[in-house]
Amino acid sequence: xxxxxxxxxxxxxxxxxxxxxxxxxxxxxxxxxxxxxxxxxxxxxxxxxxxxxxxxxxxxxxxxxxxxxxxxxxxxxxxxxxxxxxxxxxxxxxxxxxxxxxxxxxxxxxxxxxxxxxxxxxxxxxxxxxxxxxxxxxxxxxxxxxxxxxxxxxxxxxxxxxxxxxxxxxxxxxxxxxxxxxxxxxxxxxxxxxxxxxxxxxxxxxxxxxxxxxxxxxxxxxxxxxxxxxxxx
Ligand code: C5P
Numbered sequence: 001x002x003x004x005x006x007x008x009x010x011x012x013x014x015x016x017x018x019x020x021x022x023x024x025x026x027x028x029x030x031x032x033x034x035x036x037x038x039x040x041x042x043x044x045x046x047x048x049x050x051x052x053x054x055x056x057x058x059x060x061x062x063x064x065x066x067x068x069x070x071x072x073x074x075x076x077x078x079x080x081x082x083x084x085x086x087x088x089x090x091x092x093x094x095x096x097x098x099x100x101x102x103x104x105x106x107x108x109x110x111x112x113x114x115x116x117x118x119x120x121x122x123x124x125x126x127x128x129x130x131x132x133x134x135x136x137x138x139x140x141x142x143x144x145x146x147x148x149x150x151x152x153x154x155x156x157x158x159x160x161x162x163x164x165x166x167x168x169x170x171x172x173x174x175x176x177x178x179x180x181x182x183x184x185x186x187x188x189x190x191x192x193x194x195x196x197x198x199x200x201x202x203x204x205x206x207x208x209x210x211x212x213x214x215x216x217x218x219x220x221x222x223x224x225x226x227x228x229x230x231x232x233x
Pocket of ligand 1 (some may be wrong): 008010035119120121157179180181189191209210211212213
């Protein structure tokens with residue numbers, strides 16, 4: 001299985017994004033994540049531009065709608081030739097199966113499809129008080145992950161602290177994509193449950209998503225290489 005470091009391209013404009021990518025030498029093409037901010041600002045053209053430069057792309061748009069709408073939207077996204085996309089497991093199994101169907105290209109290939117379980121910004125208080133879910137958070141996350149696995153999805157986005165439990169419940173081949181990564185000496189920012197790339201590498205994480213510790217570093221190329229070296233060992 002291809003373990004890798006994914007850089008979160010959390011920039012507001014295409015110009016800033018491309019300037020950041022230009023700092024890497026021609027032969028070095030990190031796996032990158034394009035989220036809602038950049039996609040809504042610049043549209044599919046930015047995805048094509050970054051793909052044309054030779055990067056693998058995780059398109060992090062977290063789809064959540066009725067099964068038919070998600071299926072049709074995924075079909076459009078599959079034509080962008082991205083490598084990984086995601087949706088909310090809260091959309092339930094029929095939606096997840098529809099997404100897989102829509103994502104599968106005529107030749108049978110498709111990007112990896114990853115589910116978001118519970119957003120890390122949702123805490124137990126909101127779960128119980130607003131969403132009226134009485135089950136403890138960890139159980140909810142594992143149950144959503146299990147639904148995703150049963151629906152044929154490839155993995156989940158989860159905290160690095162949950163990766164081993166997800167593997168235990170859903171099988172070793174079920175992918176874990178984990179944000180909340182910080183070097184031992186980097187600023188924590190708003191992330192609450194964090195892990196170093198090195199520890200994540202030993203904790204069952206398949207892909208780590210690293211944003212600010214790389215993008216805000218004065219030498220992002222060195223920071224990226226450090227993350228890769230620490231994570232892959
Ligand atoms: O800058 P930082 O390393 O915290 O960036 C992490 C990236 O992962 C951001 O793009 C953030 O939106 C995303 N993410 C996250 N936590 C989640 C899901 C996604 O930090 N639960």
